[in-house]
Amino acid sequence: MIDVPLTDLAALVRGADRTETTARGLRPHRLPAWVDRQLGDPQLAAMEAQPSGVRLAFSTTATAVEVVLHPTRLAYRQVERPRGAVDLVVDGVVLASVPLTGGDAVETDLATGASALLAGAPQTVAFPGLPAGEKAVEVWLPHNESVEVVALRADAPVRPAADDRPVWVHHGSSISQGSNAATPSGTWPALAARLGGVDLRNLGLGGSALVDPATARVIRDAPADLVSVALGINVVNLDGMRRRTFEAAVHGFLDTIRDGHPDTPLVLVTPIFCGIHEGTPGPGAFDVAELAAGRVRFVATGGDDLSNGRPTLRVVRDALAAVVGRRSDDPHLHLLDGLSLYGAADAEEHPLPDGLHPDPATHRLIGERFAAQVFAAGGPFARSGTARV
Structure with a gap:
């Protein structure tokens, strides 16, 4: 598998305003940093960091792709909430979806309002068996959990996908x-x-x-x-x-x-x-x-x-x-x-x-x-x- 350098990964991110470099990798943000500085609203900050509509988009001949993510989810102690997922879209067709299982949780007790960080490990999401030949690949990031993209690997080179859609x-x-x-x-x-x-x-x-x-x-x-x-x-x-x-x-x-x-x-x-x-x-x-x-x-x-x-x-x-x-x-x-x-x-x-x-x-x-x-x-x-x- 070929590792995409972190310095090249940001060019593959589509649907975000910017990416933040963290100790683990890249965190996509849907709003500019100045919005958080101006409004200072924790709810807005949490939501804009959840990458709804954000995906890694690239062209490749690869038949196997892996992405390593470190998610952070918002959880309630009293309530079980469904986890997010990562989807694979090839040439506009949804081919696979993998639920998230790893990462951290910020767990809130709704009775007291107290929150605690529950640390977890990164998760490798693998998509084997992609169609042969040149194709446009999109890895859709979860809409309801923030993520750090730690690594992207493929069994053939990847490059930013050309996209002339409105x-x-x-x-x-x-x-x-x-x-x-x-x-x-x-x-x-x-x-x-x-x-x-x-x-x-x-x-x-x-x-x-x-x-x-x-x-x-x-x-x-x-x-x-x-x-x-x-x-x-x-x-x-x-x-x-x-x-x-x-x-x-x-x-x-x-x-x-x-x-x-x-x-x-x-x-x-x-x-x-x-x-x-x-x-x-x-x-x-x-x-x-x-x-x-x-x-x-x-x-x-x-x-x-x-x-x-x-x-x-x-x-x-x-x-x-x-x-x-x-x-x-x-x-x-x-x-x-x-x-x-x-x-x-x-x-x-x-x-x-x-x-x-x-x-x-x-x-x-x-x-x-x-x-x-x-x-x-x-x-x-x-x-x-x-x-x-």
Whole structure:
């Protein structure tokens, strides 16, 4: 096996903003370092270090590839949570997925809030039996655990893969990051990107789609042929704004994106259906009874007080429609109703297992519907890639 020098490894990382050199290897980050310095939010820092949509992309004739990773996962002492995975995609087709078993855990006791680091060993993920001949290989890193890439090996030389696909930058909440998806290539944005034939940069940030000006500046400065933004659920979860301030913040967010991408197709996505928050404001919280039983489920704690424009998902959808209506001078701005991706009827057939996040089958449903509405003929991203929808 041929070891790829660490100095060459960073050139293979796609879908990240940067890589950090650590004592073990390279840690991909999805946001620039200045965002953490400016906001200092531990939740945002933890989420941006989880490499949803990030992959090692290269061309090779190799038939065997190995990647050595040192993951760090967030764990709860009372609750068993599914581990992340590493996926192999060859010439656009998902060929394998390997669950993570190694690495460290930052374990939090939800009863006390105390955390402890549980150290573990690196993990070697092997992908033997690749097809013969020249091919484009992508090793998709986990969407829900941060990782340090310690080594990459192959039985033939590798080189950065040429990629002329349009770049799609998408920002959203944990739903966009991929919470409850089983694999990194199975998150709804990853599925939609494959169907749309585009190069994904996923800025889905769990708990952190809060209309932050810093995130808008990141999107403004990012290379992008297509941009979509899904806003609302985290604002409701946090009970962080009122309708007046939310609408103004969204206008400012879109203005900032337009400073860097004045004519780029831009899709504003309203929230998917979430029964706990349709008519009930946040804050959102863990269901204590479910935690006691070893399960994670979320509840809305805002009661029936809807005074002063307190946001529910219905309020947020109406506000986003109003924002787009007032920006009718922007012919490249489009509104996508999240209920067309996952609505009340879908919740009967595909209930959200924790009350907030889609399961793997529902990620696929949302990804397919997004691709059909946005990438297919007549959609705002039509003819932008090699769409297969």
